[in-house]
Amino acid sequence: MSEQVRVRFAPSPTGYLHVGGARTALFNWLFARHTGGKFILRIEDTDAARNTEAAMQAIYDGMRWLGLDWDEGPLAGGDCGPYHQSERGAIYERHAQKLRDSGHVYADENGALRFRLPRQPIVFEDLVCGRIEVDRSKSQNRDGSPEADMTIRRADGGWIFHFVNVADDIEMKITHVIRGEDHLSNTPKHLELFAALGATPPRYAHIPLILNKDGTKMSKRDQGASVDGYIEAGYVPEAVRNFLCLLGWSPKDDREIMPISEVIERFDPAQINRKAAHFDLEKCDWVNQQYILQMPLEKLADQVEPWLKKAGIIFGTRAEMLPVLALVRERLKKLSDAPAWMDYFFTGDFPFDAEAVAKVLSKPAALDHLRKLTAAYAGLGEWTAAALETSLKSQATVAGVKVGEFVHPARIGATGRSVGASLYHTLEVLGRDRVLARFARALAKLSASN
RNA sequence: GACCCUAUCGUCCAGUGGCCUAGGACAUCGCCCUUUCACGGCGAGAACACGGGUUCGAAUCCCGUUAGGGUCGCCA
Numbered sequence: 001m002s003e004q005v006r007v008r009f010a011p012s013p014t015g016y017l018h019v020g021g022a023r024t025a026l027f028n029w030l031f032a033r034h035t036g037g038k039f040i041l042r043i044e045d046t047d048a049a050r051n052t053e054a055a056m057q058a059i060y061d062g063m064r065w066l067g068l069d070w071d072e073g074p075l076a077g078g079d080c081g082p083y084h085q086s087e088r089g090a091i092y093e094r095h096a097q098k099l100r101d102s103g104h105v106y107a108d109e110n111g112a113l114r115f116r117l118p119r120q121p122i123v124f125e126d127l128v129c130g131r132i133e134v135d136r137s138k139s140q141n142r143d144g145s146p147e148a149d150m151t152i153r154r155a156d157g158g159w160i161f162h163f164v165n166v167a168d169d170i171e172m173k174i175t176h177v178i179r180g181e182d183h184l185s186n187t188p189k190h191l192e193l194f195a196a197l198g199a200t201p202p203r204y205a206h207i208p209l210i211l212n213k214d215g216t217k218m219s220k221r222d223q224g225a226s227v228d229g230y231i232e233a234g235y236v237p238e239a240v241r242n243f244l245c246l247l248g249w250s251p252k253d254d255r256e257i258m259p260i261s262e263v264i265e266r267f268d269p270a271q272i273n274r275k276a277a278h279f280d281l282e283k284c285d286w287v288n289q290q291y292i293l294q295m296p297l298e299k300l301a302d303q304v305e306p307w308l309k310k311a312g313i314i315f316g317t318r319a320e321m322l323p324v325l326a327l328v329r330e331r332l333k334k335l336s337d338a339p340a341w342m343d344y345f346f347t348g349d350f351p352f353d354a355e356a357v358a359k360v361l362s363k364p365a366a367l368d369h370l371r372k373l374t375a376a377y378a379g380l381g382e383w384t385a386a387a388l389e390t391s392l393k394s395q396a397t398v399a400g401v402k403v404g405e406f407v408h409p410a411r412i413g414a415t416g417r418s419v420g421a422s423l424y425h426t427l428e429v430l431g432r433d434r435v436l437a438r439f440a441r442a443l444a445k446l447s448a449s450n
Numbered sequence: 451g452a453c454c455c456u457a458u459c460g461u462c463c464a465g466u467g468g469c470c471u472a473g474g475a476c477a478u479c480g481c482c483c484u485u486u487c488a489c490g491g492c493g494a495g496a497a498c499a500c501g502g503g504u505u506c507g508a509a510u511c512c513c514g515u516u517a518g519g520g521u522c523g524c525c526a
Contacts, residue, residue, distance in 0.1 A: 010526090011526090012525085012526045014526085044526060045526095046525095046526080047525060047526070108524090110524075111524090112524050113524095114524095126455095129454090129455065129456090132454075132455085133454095134453070134454065135453080136453090138452065138453060139452065139453060139521090139522065140451075140452045140453080140522080141451085141452080141522060142451055142452080142522075143451075144451060144452075147452090147453095147522060148522095148523090150523095151523075151524050152524095153524080154524040155524060156524075158524075160523090160524070160525085160526090161525070161526045162526095165526085180520095181454095181455065181456090181519080181520065182519090182520055182521075182526095183520090183521085183526095184454065184455065184520070184521075185453070185454055185455085185520060185521030185522075186521065186522095187454095188453095188454095206455085208455085208456075208519085209519070209520075211518090211519075213460085213461060214460095215518065215519085217519085243462095246462065246463070246475095247462070247463095248462090248463095249463090250462085250463050250464075252463090252464070252465095253464080253474090254463085254464075254473085254474045254475075256462095256463090256474090256475060256476095273462095273463080274455075274456060274457095275455095275456055275457070276455090276456070276518080276519060276520095277461090277462070277463095278460095278461060278462075279461085279462095280460095280461045280462060280476065280477080282461080282476060282477055283461070283462060283475075283476040283477080284476095285476090286475085286476055286477085287476090289489095293489075328488090329489095330488055330489040330490090331487065331488045331489080332488095333488095341487095402485070403485060404485040404486090405485095407485060407486080408485080408486075411486070417486095418486060418487085419486050419487040419488085420486070420487070420488095421486095421487080421488080422484085422486090423486080
């Protein structure tokens with residue numbers, strides 16, 4: 001049992017990477033990393049019609065984003081290439097010839113090559129599903145007719161999935177096939193193919209499918225179905241990966257937010273759940289938020305920066321941006337939320353939220369409070385959150401009003417809106433000059449319109 | 451229709467014959483913190499699909515029913 005584990009993810013280029021596929025890739029990758037084996041990427045593009053470069057790119061991008069690096073495959077090389085099935089015709093022809101020589105295949109009336117299904121009872125041990133027994137002689141079509149022999153090559157010469165899949169698993173010395181449960185019923189056929197080719201089949205682990213939260217099938221358009229949807233929505237890749245790890249697998253204790261190294265260490269395919277998982281995007285959002293909350297600030301800044309730039313925010317240096325990010329990070333559910341929480345820190349020319357102004361700043365008393373606060377803050381000795389708070393509260397006391405009568409006008413004056421991080425910390429980060437300028441701007445604008 | 455897989459709170463997971471008056475997490479609701487919004491803390495409601503067995507004892511084992519999913523392509 002010193003044999004090195006070799007697993008593969010074998011997607012067909014459909015134009016996007018489905019979460020189900022991503023999880024299959026992830027489990028294969030985890031198993032390879034756990035065992036010190038090899039993770040191979042093989043592109044199953046025998047159907048030339050949908051074989052496009054863009055579709056392939058979506059797979060590479062999605063896997064790289066999730067941090068699933070492959071040891072062999074396109075762009076990585078390896079001894080068992082090429083790794084696109086469209087380029088492996090000669091290899092398939094060789095295996096087909098073997099089947100012809102042994103009488104396992106024949107050309108049908110249309111010119112397609114068919115494999116004589118033995119239709120013998122078959123038993124195999126699945127790492128996830130356990131012992132599977134199938135009486136192949138009972139298989140029949142919808143209309144009750146017996147199952148037809150399996151086509152392995154079309155009349156036009158194109159190879160068929162089942163055959164190339166098996167041929168490649170032999171050629172690439174695959175030891176474990178971890179794939180979606182939709183292939184469980186195909187496995188007996190594959191086993192028959194392995195036997196006919198005189199090869200030892202790999203071990204199988206069929207993982208349950210991912211369905212929508214309501215139990216319906218997940219299709220491309222469903223929320224959360226496509227990996228690039230996560231990229232575009234501003235999810236943290238490590239968070240999505242963590243969430244996917246927990247869909248159908250668990251470390252058997254209550255650990256949820258885990259570094260990938262811990263998952264690799266503890267991962268065991270035999271522990272994968274047998275039940276189909278229903279996809280809950282809200283939980284994924286929570287995991288994402290936990291990552292935003294817990295990752296080192298500098299790292300978060302790396303991930304947030306592209307979003308700020310995309311929103312056209314000029315945030316100056318990293319040193320100027322970090323305190324702002326530290327202040328608002330617990331409000332971010334996604335990276336894409338950052339601009340909305342951070343933009344007003346970096347420009348004094350922000351708009352005033354009409355509703356907030358109507359509710360609090362339109363009152364003459366509110367403007368008066370803002371004037372008093374401006375005077376107090378202009379003479380404030382130490383510009384710290386604590387000092388700002390003390391000063392504001394004493395102004396309220398002197399004026400004989402509740403603290404809120406000062407807090408709300410100040411917030412709107414300094415930020416233009418009624419919600420945000422702690423007022424005093426916001427003012428501290430902004431600094432005296434900017435705060436006073438903003439108060440003056442608000443007073444000028446709103447006094448004029450009063 | 452045939453064959454295969456599955457069945458614990460709305461959802462994700464724990465539970466592998468007694469520790470279960472079933473545990474954790476997300477979501478929901480309430481309270482606290484906070485004169486904003488969040489974060490955080492505390493608490494509540496919420497499940498073993500149904501029916502038969504086996505056993506001194508079943509969420510856990512067996513059978514059936516029901517329900518969901520999958521396969522049965524010259525798609526992958």
